[in-house]
Amino acid sequence: MQMKSVIPVTTLEIKTACSQCNLRELCLPFGLDPNEVDQLDELVGSRRKIKRQQHLYRSGDTFEAIYAIRAGSFKTDVILEDGRDQVTGFQMTGEVLGLDGISTEHHSCNAIALEDSEVCVIPFGRLEELSRQVESLQHQFHKIMSREIVRDHGVMMLLGSMRAEERLAAFLLNMSQRFTARGFSPSEFHLRMTRDEIGSYLGLKLETVSRAFSRFQEEGLVAVQQKHIRILDTPGLKRLLNHHAV
Template sequence: MNRVISIESIKVACKNCSLGSLCLPMGLTPPDVEKLEKIIKRNRPLHRNDHLFRENDSFSSLFVVKTGTIKTYLPREDGGEQVLGFHLPGEIIGLDAIQDERHTCSAKVLETSAVCELPFGQLEELAQVIPSLQHQMFKLLSKEIAEEGKMLTLLGKKNAEERLASFLASLSCRFKRRGFSATDFYLSMSRNEIGNYLGLAVETVSRLFTRFQEEGVVRVDRKHIELLDQDRLEAVAKGSLCARTSESNSA
């Protein structure tokens, strides 16, 4: 993994950005993209364990992950934490904080990362004069809301096996869209964080990785994952394997 990131490579230039259509400018006209570029701040690279922001920090900007991975989490009453998500390049962080101008969760850097900073006040002003940007932002927020349903289903109905398979399938899909391999990637998060995110004990996650490997679905070496049988993985994720004819709580 190349840890050296030149200033040049993170220079903000949406129109040249490798994220392309994944990011906010999607669907904007070139002149509008230029206006957007003007308000975007360049940030120094962030290092593992840095915090982008913490719960209750006052909110002023959204962030788009350019490279690396960022974890968002919520401190729990019992002192532990609840992982809310892992954010890959092209994904936006901070949308939850618009409502009362205070971050409701913390964001921690899992591996050397770079982000674009979008001062929200200016973004709003811009959206006020660029209808397609306003629309784009509504869509962005909406997408986040629509995604929630899948996670609720995962946590509410899926068993451990289905959860981990879904997780791997989701990562695979997201890597692919970003031009990385869909079948060979590194996990930037720990087993503990995966378990926390999926509502499982670390031990369960560990056992499942072992089992998946034994079954020939994946090859696991520490953080390195190779998907050997994507169809099977998808099938497990959907729960359409293993003859479970559950009709539970169907009503």
């Protein structure tokens, strides 16, 4: 970051403040008035860059902070003693990582960058302190935790009662929606994760994921070129999900 030396520190700090962050509608500052956002700014102690494939935290690490993704993306996974692992989620900009650590004061999963990324470090003690003073922050934080629970239920539904192609369709529609919320194209995007990681997340083997992609392509639902995805028939994908009448 050579810029750092030529740009005045103040400018740089304003650029990275919550109040100036274009992710604030997706992140912790949502619903706060400008004055409150300034308070939150002070709380966000530091930022941390994580290179691709590196851990933001590991299962077992003592929990000290939660993290808001400023740039890049992550996966979280749980690893069993026998080596099996399960990807529990993919996180994009504006989303919050580390909530799993609150319950035991230790993280219970690994968070790994899928690309070079940057997070805002939010010391948890201070977040609790500030949410005792700022009602809207407290409420937004609770909403974020609750959203995580609802999301997890969706994944359980997916893993527990959908077939392979339905799972992948749901995954693609979910990615599309999240890219859209970030101002990107709903129909064309670049997946940061491998087929193996998608498979782990969806409870499928990588070959099954690959075959499902090929099938979607044959049927004209999507155009797939490795990690580059173009959705050609969104209604078609949605139909795949609900058409499984009992």
